[in-house]
Amino acid sequence: MTEDHSIEGDYERGEGDHRIGHGDHSIVSDHTAEITKLDEVHYPVPDPGHPEHLPRLTDVDVKAADRATRQVATFFGLVPVLAIAFAVVYFAMPGDMYFDFGPLRANARNLGLGVSFGLALLFIGMGAVQWGRTLMDDHEMVDYRHGAASADEDKQYLITELQKTADEAQLTRRKVIGRSLIGALATIFLPMLVGLADLGPWPTKKKRAETIEATIWKEGIRLVHDVTYEPIKATDIEIGQLVNAEPENLKDLEGTAFLVEKAKAAIIIVRMNPNTIKIPDSRKDWQVGGILCYSKICTHVGCPISLWEQQTHHLLCPCHQSTFDLSDSGIVVFGPAARALPQLPITTDADGYLVARSGFTVPTGPSFFERDSRHDFKRGDN
Amino acid sequence: MRFLASRRRHPAAKVLLLLFALFVLGGAYSAFAPAERVSADDGNSQQIARGKALFAVGCASCHGLSGEGQTGSSIQGPPLIGVGAAAVDFQVSSGRMPMAKPEAQAPVKPNRYTEEEILALAAYVASLGPGPAIPSPADYDPSTVSEEDIARGGELFRTNCSACHNFEGAGGALPGGKYAPSLIGIDNKRLYEAMLTGPQQMPVFSDEVVRPEDKRAIIGYLNQLHERPIDGGLALGGLGPVSEGLWAWILGLGTLVFFAMWITAKGAKAK
Numbered sequence: 228m229t230e231d232h233s234i235e236g237d238y239e240r241g242e243g244d245h246r247i248g249h250g251d252h253s254i255v256s257d258h259t260a261e262i263t264k265l266d267e268v269h270y271p272v273p274d275p276g277h278p279e280h281l282p283r284l285t286d287v288d289v290k291a292a293d294r295a296t297r298q299v300a301t302f303f304g305l306v307p308v309l310a311i312a313f314a315v316v317y318f319a320m321p322g323d324m325y326f327d328f329g330p331l332r333a334n335a336r337n338l339g340l341g342v343s344f345g346l347a348l349l350f351i352g353m354g355a356v357q358w359g360r361t362l363m364d365d366h367e368m369v370d371y372r373h374g375a376a377s378a379d380e381d382k383q384y385l386i387t388e389l390q391k392t393a394d395e396a397q398l399t400r401r402k403v404i405g406r407s408l409i410g411a412l413a414t415i416f417l418p419m420l421v422g423l424a425d426l427g428p429w430p431t432k433k434k435r436a437e438t439i440e441a442t443i444w445k446e447g448i449r450l451v452h453d454v455t456y457e458p459i460k461a462t463d464i465e466i467g468q469l470v471n472a473e474p475e476n477l478k479d480l481e482g483t484a485f486l487v488e489k490a491k492a493a494i495i496i497v498r499m500n501p502n503t504i505k506i507p508d509s510r511k512d513w514q515v516g517g518i519l520c521y522s523k524i525c526t527h528v529g530c531p532i533s534l535w536e537q538q539t540h541h542l543l544c545p546c547h548q549s550t551f552d553l554s555d556s557g558i559v560v561f562g563p564a565a566r567a568l569p570q571l572p573i574t575t576d577a578d579g580y581l582v583a584r585s586g587f588t589v590p591t592g593p594s595f596f597e598r599d600s601r602h603d604f605k606r607g608d609n
Numbered sequence: 610m611r612f613l614a615s616r617r618r619h620p621a622a623k624v625l626l627l628l629f630a631l632f633v634l635g636g637a638y639s640a641f642a643p644a645e646r647v648s649a650d651d652g653n654s655q656q657i658a659r660g661k662a663l664f665a666v667g668c669a670s671c672h673g674l675s676g677e678g679q680t681g682s683s684i685q686g687p688p689l690i691g692v693g694a695a696a697v698d699f700q701v702s703s704g705r706m707p708m709a710k711p712e713a714q715a716p717v718k719p720n721r722y723t724e725e726e727i728l729a730l731a732a733y734v735a736s737l738g739p740g741p742a743i744p745s746p747a748d749y750d751p752s753t754v755s756e757e758d759i760a761r762g763g764e765l766f767r768t769n770c771s772a773c774h775n776f777e778g779a780g781g782a783l784p785g786g787k788y789a790p791s792l793i794g795i796d797n798k799r800l801y802e803a804m805l806t807g808p809q810q811m812p813v814f815s816d817e818v819v820r821p822e823d824k825r826a827i828i829g830y831l832n833q834l835h836e837r838p839i840d841g842g843l844a845l846g847g848l849g850p851v852s853e854g855l856w857a858w859i860l861g862l863g864t865l866v867f868f869a870m871w872i873t874a875k876g877a878k879a880k
Contacts, residue, residue: 284877332839356872453768469812471768534772536810543784
């Protein structure tokens with residue numbers, strides 16, 4: 228507010244002094260020679276200065292200026308036309324009319340409203356820009372940078388004002404008011420802090436084992452189709468078949484609990500020729516005649532995956548291209564996932580339907596820092 | 610004509626018209642249905658023999674002389690024993706088979722076989738081992754599917770199919786040059802056969818697991834999805850954020866760059 232740049236004045240002494248980071252111009256102009264010398268050391272390339280200021284065509288040629296005026300007025304003049312067009316489209320265009328033009332098949336009213344209003348806005352902007360570029364005054368200005376700190380007198384003024392206010396409010400005489408106010412303001416944030424507990428329980432080892440590391444799978448739970456909840460007969464599954472499935476007890480849940488458990492318990496069932504895939508000894512009885520069951524949740528960041536190539540037996544996660552080999556206990560063959568896809572041990576019940584032998588032996592879903600997955604299944608384990 | 614036109618709003622007109630339509634439909638069905646019953650698996654030995662001859666010419670170089678498959682040599686073809694007539698009809702009528710050259714995936718190309726030849730081939734392959742038969746219109750025609758079932762078909766589609774074929778059936782990429790083809794505009798019968806047989810990398814969704822009524826619901830959903838008007842203007846192939854982002858970056862930001870250049874450009878000077 229104390230800086231009142233007269234344009235010419237600033238322009239004249241504008242050679243190089245903007246490199247000095249403080250706002251007191253008088254120092255600069257008093258020591259121009261010294262600074263030039265200093266510049267030769269620090270800035271070996273000479274300051275090219277400002278280019279010559281040339282008048283625009285519209286500044287000297289009346290015809291050009293008139294033409295520019297007409298352009299600006301045309302832009303602005305089209306806006307009311309488009310605004311009226313908008314109103315007409317809004318009331319007169321039937322809502323079920325379609326505009327068919329090659330790949331563009333659009334609701335005529337939507338398109339009309341969008342085009343008229345969008346162009347109106349655009350023309351206001353284009354008119355303003357053209358006006359500024361061709362007709363508004365064209366003098367060049369230099370604004371100098373200053374230090375970020377306020378002037379000492381401003382600071383002093385602020386301090387005395389604050390002091391005066393504090394005195395008037397009797398804060399200096401009755402200190403207990405100020406202190407209790409600080410206490411009040413500090414504790415008012417406590418309820419908000421307490422509310423953060425809603426983000427979830429503190430993830431202790433025990434809590435994790437009960438929540439994110441547990442699924443609703445347990446011994447004897449039937450594998451049922453996702454969507455239809457029909458149980459799955461082992462004899463119905465052909466080689467090359469893929470089934471997206473869920474635990475049967477999922478349908479007892481509702482709302483949040485349903486979503487939370489579905490997100491962890493979703494599985495895919497695949498059948499491969501048991502003679503051409505690798506089944507480790509430890510998992511010999513986790514499968515039924517080549518029917519294997521894996522978690523559907525990628526171990527990287529938890530996308531649901533069912534992009535399974537029947538012939539390569541690879542399961543690909545579309546999010547980050549993690550690839551799991553379902554013919555080799557779900558180990559990672561490509562991508563950022565760091566641990567094998569958890570396999571669910573399955574068998575058949577008395578009626579021939581697929582059931583779980585037990586829950587998952589390792590947590591499903593994305594990996595997290597607190598759990599050491601180095602002892603999960605790896606290539607070559609048995 | 611005047612007689613009909615003046616009575617078109619008669620209370621009995623609707624009923625009569627419906628009866629007439631049913632009669633025409635029934636008559637047309639009885640006239641044409643037997644002709645379409647050129648069955649691939651009725652044990653017609655002549656048809657099988659013709660199929661075997663065609664197989665020896667078009668298929669045996671990869672799939673072996675009696676469909677046993679070749680996996681050892683450089684030219685590979687999976688065994689066809691038990692793939693059924695439906696797989697043959699799907700692969701040959703869409704032009705995927707015979708393949709022109711070994712590659713990551715057999716592309717769709719013009720089919721050179723007549724329907725009768727395809728049925729002969731299918732009959733021969735079906736005779737090699739039991740497999741799914743070519744579905745009949747009653748299996749795949751979704752015209753009887755209710756609105757509720759179409760919604761369920763959408764759920765089934767998103768659960769079972771969208772991982773590869775995209776949530777609108779626009780198709781998608783798979784590793785190693787393979788791809789899940791677009792389902793837009795694909796014949797209902799072919800959709801059904803693909804689910805039934807699991808061609809190439811696609812898993813099988815057999816009738817025992819995804820029941821025929823579920824398959825019809827999925828087909829009905831796809832038909833409705835691809836026939837509905839696109840109110841938003843350009844659907845951009847239904848590919849989602851990729852295609853939308855591409856246009857936003859290239860067209861949207863490109864236009865903004867152009868405006869920025871226009872705003873800062875020095876206009877015409879006096880000298």
